[in-house]
Amino acid sequence: MGSIPKVKSLGELKSLINNHKGTLSEGNLxxxxxxxxxxxxxxxxxxxxENLKSLMNKLASKNGVQVPKK
Structure with a gap:
């Protein structure tokens, strides 16, 4: 499997998610x-x-990613 390219816009992110949604869990998606x-x-x-921060922390937590506290 090749590397996933860095996205430069929200449109590119949506396209990337759409192309790889079969590899994401329903919760993550x-x-x-x-x-x-x-x-x-x-x-x-x-x-x-704060809502975005909460959503990103929830996603990280579901996937076992430690988020540094600032």
């Missing part, structure tokens, strides 16, 4: 789509920053 939905509403802002 749901969280990723929620994150994309928040970003499509206008990117990261003061109003959604």
């Amino acid at each position: 749901k969280i990723i789509n929620q994150i994309i939905g928040e970003l499509e509403k206008g990117g990261v802002s003061k109003s959604n920053k």
Whole structure:
């Protein structure tokens, strides 16, 4: 399997997720789509920053990834 290219836009990310959705669990796919939905509403802002952080931490936790606390 080749490496996955770095994405440079939300459109590229959506395309990448669509191409590889068969390798993602339903739970991961749901969280990723929620994150994309928040970003499509206008990117990261003061109003959604905590929600995005929570979704990303949830995704990391489901996959055993340690997120450093700042």
